[in-house]
Structures are given as structure tokens and as C-alpha cells.
Amino acid sequence: MSLSFIFYLVINTLVVLAIAPLFVSIIKKVKAWTQGRRGPSLFQTYFNLAKLVKKETIYSAHSSWIMRITPIVSIAAILVAALFVPLVFVPEPVGGIGNIILLLYLLALAKFFMAVAGLDAGSSFGGMGSSREMSISAIIEPTTIIVFAALAFVFKTLNVFAMFTASVASGTASTPTLILLAISLFIILIVETSRIPVDNPETHLELTMIHEGMILEQSGPNLALMELSSAVKLTLLMALLINLIVPFGLSTTLTLGALVVAIVLFVLKGTILAGIIGLFESSMAKMRFFRLPSLFIMAFFFSTLIIIIEVFI
Amino acid sequence: MIDNAFIESVIRVLFAVVIITAAYIISTRNLITLVSAYAFQSLTLVCMALALYFHEGTPVLLAIAFITFISKVLIIPYFITNIQERIRIKRDIEFHFLSPTTSLLLSMAVILFIYLALSNILTGTAARDSLFFFGAVIGISLMLMGMMVTFSRKRAITKVLGYLSMENGVLLFGMFVTELPFIIEFLIVIDLIILVMLTTILSVGLDSTLEEYHDRLHRFHLVEDTEDGS
Secondary structure, eight states, X not given: OOHHHHHHHHHHHHHHHHXXXXXXXXXXXXXXXXXXOOOOOTTXXXXXXXXXXXXXXXXXXXXXXXXXXXXXHHHHHHHHXXXXXXXXXXXXXOTTOOBHHHHHHHHHHHHHHHHHHHHHTOOHHHHHHHHHHHHHHHHHHHHHHHHHHHHHHHHTOSBHHHHHHHHHHHOSOOSTHXXXXXHHHHHHHHHHTTOTTTOOTTOOOTTTOSHHHHTTXXXXXXXXXXXXXXXHHHHHXXXXXXXXXXXXXXXXXXXXXXXXXXXXXXXXXXXXXXHHHHHHHHHSXXXXXXXXXXXXXXXXXXXXXXHXXXXXX | OOOHHHHHHHHHHHHHHHHHHHHHHHHOOBHHHHHHHHHHHHHHHHHHHHHHXXXXXXXXXXXXXXXXXXXXXXXXXXXXXXXXXXXXXXXXXXXXXXXXXXXXXXHHHHHHHHHHHHHHHHTTSGGGGSHHHHHHHHHHHHHHHHHHHHHHBOBHHHHHHHHHHHHHHXXXXXXXXSOOOHHHHHHHHXXXXXXXXXXXXXXXXXXXXXXXXXXXXXXXTTOGGGGGGO
């Protein structure tokens, strides 16, 4: 393992941890603006996390070890997955690291533990959230796989780092397939992070909650870890979309100047994408549960089209 | 003059946009955005005709772009928006035969089928490897996707939009594959405008399904304010 790869590991983790809460706040801010409110400060998510860390963790008397390890497994899986997506600096892939299928499974692992923890405390809300999350996962998973397969077809590789290298080398989104891919990735982003047409991240109503239902029993530092991991997941999916579709500014050499430029550009592009997500969420209502497939099928349609185009034309 | 490779990549991007709007027209339930999507699709065709003009230099393409812009981006969406304001329906949630999800899956199969069929027909000819082959595939697919909209929607107004998007497919196919005589394109556009005007006039029944519409025609003899009477 080369020195630059170790640097990459450190830099990427630090950047993703530092930026993730900011993007969550930006989305909240944009949504507040569209509703005519002033909205919370951009640093509110950091304050919330800091507050939660200081609090005491309380476990339900009925809960088992699952409840105790879930936050750690979740944040660990998501942070490792975040290493697959270069935010500011694309390293040389080392020793076959970076298979895109592993990235999918790491996300699935975190999701699985979250669902099991939802069931663990035995509260009916948690169970309901887990059941919904798993139903949605069962139908979104084939779509996600097709989208990632389309990615692999477009860039002719299964290695995530090779994809990013190719994307940076080509500079801009030159092929039209990337437009279709952007839409598919956007839908995946919305679904995987439990955003509005699928789930409402701000509500604690029994009827609507999916993601919140599962982490209802978490408290204190554990809750902070869960929230941080969902923020990091949002950032990593956003980075996947941004850095594959509009890769300019992404640094391939490890110099201080290039890194600073890359970080600034990434935050800028991320802010724009977060704004788009906020507007998208404000523009529509939550979908009825059984209508969700018609959202997924869009992503499925476009990525299958990409595969058809890439294979035949 | 602008670089040819650049124009080709622009046209490819426009193809992607056309496919996106077609998928949107098939699956959306919101009538207002449906009309905007149609107008946007037509605008894409205008851009495509302009790009082709720079590619080939045939002045007919300029005329097609102009007519399409006037009729399909301005006039027809204006009429349909007018109808919508009058009949006060915002969404179309009823479907015959096919749900939007199935339609999208089917149109995927349709695109693949048309691709295979056309590539068999055109094997060995010069057209096989060019942009025009791609244009033909997208054009016919758009036509069939429009047809799917026409028969899977229940409301008359969405049926009309499906028909319009079908015509966009014909235009796309004509632009890329054959030298569609300009006079025919012109006549088609006039046909469309008359069709939309007729639906405007008949809009008394357009908030209903076709079956209900027949009942109303008998009951109200096309008087305008009959909506609340039903």
C-alpha cells in the first residue's frame, strides 16, 4: 500500500465527516426557504450531534446486544463505503481495492443492522419501520444493481477508482448516457437516504416514518452515530453522483493547492446538488407506499436503456 | 463553421433528453407538467433540427424548426393549457390495460426490438453506423411510446397528448431517415393544430372518460357550463 493511498484514506474520511452534516443542514435550509421560514442555522446539525454525544445512552430493558453494536456497525460500514467514493482526491487503485459490488454490500450491511435494531427493542414503531424499510429495499435493490451495472458498462470497469480516474480524464460529461445515469443515480440517492417521495426524514408520525421509526429507540451517542452515518451516506451518494457526472476540479495529484481547490469545488457542487434535492423535496408530496415502484422504474428504465445503448450501439 | 463531432455529441445529448421526456409523459399523473413535458420535448426537436441544419445545411430543416417552434412549443401547449384551466382537472390517475410501470417496462422492450429489427434491415448499408440509425430507433420508439400513452390513459386530454407525442416521433424519424417533403410536414402540423382546436371546442367532456363523454354529448348538447350538472 503506497503512502499516497494512506493519505487518501485519512483525507477522504476527514472530509466526509466534516462535510456531511453541512449538506444535511443545507437541504433543511432550502426546504425552510421554500416554505417561507428562515430555517435552522447551517451549523445546527453539528450542534445537534455535539449535544447528543454529551447525553446518556439508555437501552430498553428488552433490547439485546444487537442494539448496542448497531450504531458502531452502521457507522463503520458507511465510513468504509465512503472510502470507495473519492471526494476530493482520486488515488491509484491498490491491489484490487474498490470493487463496486462490495460498495453495494457495505451499504446493505448497514441497512440490515439498522432494520434488525428496529425490531430489537420490540416497540411496534420500530418493527413497522423495519418492515417498511425492508419492503422498499427489496424492490429498490434490483434497480440499484442495474444502475451500478450501467455504471460498470459505461466506464468498462468494476473498479470504482478506475471509474473516477476515467471520469476525471474525460473532463466533462461527454456522453449522453451520463445524463440518463445522473437521473438514475439521483433517484437512488433519494430512495437510499429516505428523502421525501419515499419517506419524510423530519416526521415522527406513525403513518409516514420509515427511517426515523427504526432509530426511535436509539439515544445519546448511539443516536448521534446513527444520524452521522445517515448524513455520511447522503454525502457519499451525492459525491458518487457529482464526481462521476461533473468531475472537474477533482484532484489526481497529492498537492496541497490542488486539494484545497478540490475541497472548495466539491463543497460548491455539493451545495448546488443539496439545493436541488431540497427543491425536489419541496416540490412534491410523499408518495403512497404502493406507488413507489413507479419512481424506481424510472431509474430502472434509464439504466437499462444505458446498458442497451452501451452493449449494442 | 462548427465542428461536426461537437454537433454529433449535441444531437446525442438531445436524444437522451427526448427519451427522458417520453418516459416522463408515459408515467406522470400531473397534467400541468405533462403539457410542459410535451412542450419541452418539442423544443428539443427544434434544437435537434437546428443542430442538423448546421450539420447538413439543408434549409428545409430551418423551416421545420421554425414551424415546429411556432406550432408545437407555443400554440398547441397554449390551447391545451387553456382547456385545462376550463375543465379544472389537475391529474390523471386512471389507466386502461397498462399501468405506467408496465408501460415503461414495455417501452424498454420496444426500444430493444426496434433496434434489433432496424439493424437487421440496415446491415451492410452506409446508414447502419451513422447517427441517423440512432435517430430512426429513437424516432420509432417515441412513436410507439406515444401510442402506448394513447391507449393506456383514460382521460381524453391525455390521449390527445399521447397522440401529439406520437407525431413528434414521426417528425424525429422523418428528420433523420427520409427526406420528408416539407409540404407533408406542414400539413401534419396543420392537422395537429386543428385537432387541438377541436378538442378545445369539445372540452366540455374532456374531464371525463370517453364513455362518460358520449353520455354528456347526448345529455347536454355541448353547452359549455354543463360541468356541474353531471
